[in-house]
Amino acid sequence: MREIESLKLRWKRNEVTLGAWCFLPDSLSAEIVAHSGYDWALVDMQHGCMGYETTVEMIRSIELASIVPAVRIPWNEPGIIGRMLDAGAMAIVAPMIQNAEDCRQLVHACRYPPVGGRSLGPIRVGAHQGLGYVTTANDKISVIPMIETIEALEAVEEIAAVPGVDALFVGPFDLSMALGLPPGDNDGEPAFDAAIKRVNDAAKANGLATAVMSTDKLAPLRASQGFQMISVMNDSVSLGMAARASLETARESIVENKKDA
Template sequence: MAEALSLKSRWAAGEVTFGAWCMMPGALGVEAISSLGFDWILVDMQHGCMDYGQALDMIRAADIRGIPAIVRVPWNEPGIVGRVLDAGALGVVAPMIQTADDARSLVDSCRYPPVGRRSFGPVRVGTRDGAGYALTANDRVVVIPMIETRSALDQVDEIVSLPGVDAVLVGPFDLSVALGLPPGDNDGKPIFDDAIKTIVAACRRHGKAVAVLSNAAVAPLRVTQGFQMVSVTTDIAALTSASMASLRIVKKLE
């Protein structure tokens, strides 16, 4: 399998990749979503409701469909980063990055020596990829620190320029709060628009991709702004909206 490498190649070629954000625990939802043509799925262990065992099953479900599973870990901590990679995640998103040193620590946790300090023990992923996994893991795993704090925004150029950082992910809700705005997509507010421009420009300067949590309404704007890794839905939002639409149709027939 070389899904993460294909993501890197597609980003390098200027392609946009679209994904789905999984907040609900369980493999079945991932299997359903992964059959629809998304380029990646993200298992959200920070704000989602899954534990490690459930995240492992979700990664397996993505593997069955041949789609890369990216995991947002609860915190930038080497133990959990190593565990989700050993489970088979092909990328890691780390929240609440504050400094370039934080991002460097994330890279170290994701890369085997000599370029990092990831501990060797690819138990589950070894059953998937065989003994050669460790030889290719450093090239295949995508490392994605989040830019969602004022400190990270101030150091975005230093963060993006780090070797081993493949992309940065904008968290528009926390970034908005850090900028003194209500949580959400605050497009049209100059301070928010300037932050987006600053992040995208830094990524372009250093040849890195830029990612974002988004939705179907805002995603087209994010593509025109230069984002290459764009989520277009969350599983819970999709379930809620579809269920609401069905209920409204039935109620109109009463």
């Protein structure tokens, strides 16, 4: 397995990185997704159905494809952040960051001293990467607060200026609801478009990347807006769409065959 290059190194080269979102609690499905050619795959512990042990196995499966394993933690809490990093996560996406102080706490939990307060004990990732892990972890791990509330949007310039942040992640569904819009991608709505621009402007002013949960069809627009970390599929939706499409094809074929009989 080749060494996995960090997302923030690729962002510094102005690359757009495309990824997959994993809601399903299964290491095999994560492995299949990871080997499909994505730049990263994210295990969603906030809204997905997996617990700690399953997440560890999913991180391992993603690593087998030599792409970045990312985790959206359930909450901005040092204990789970440390456990996910010790398991091998190379990017931490933190939901419901409201202000710069929340963001400072996130960075502190993600970084080893002297720049942070992460406890030393990389049992699983150390076994995988060796003793060199500890000396390089601060440089390789991407810290990514989510901007998805009015409070966060109003404080986005201060959040972006927190030392140690690598990208700002827009949660379009929650942010849309906070703006009084239907949950979803509300491109063309002035408030939504202004929010997207404000986040990207704040990130650019501080040398950060921006990230977003999106779709394959919207990816070109998001890239043109400046996003460099874009999810283009999620496993639960893709499985449902494929299942319905297969069933529809089979039923239509059966009907056509009966007509020709």
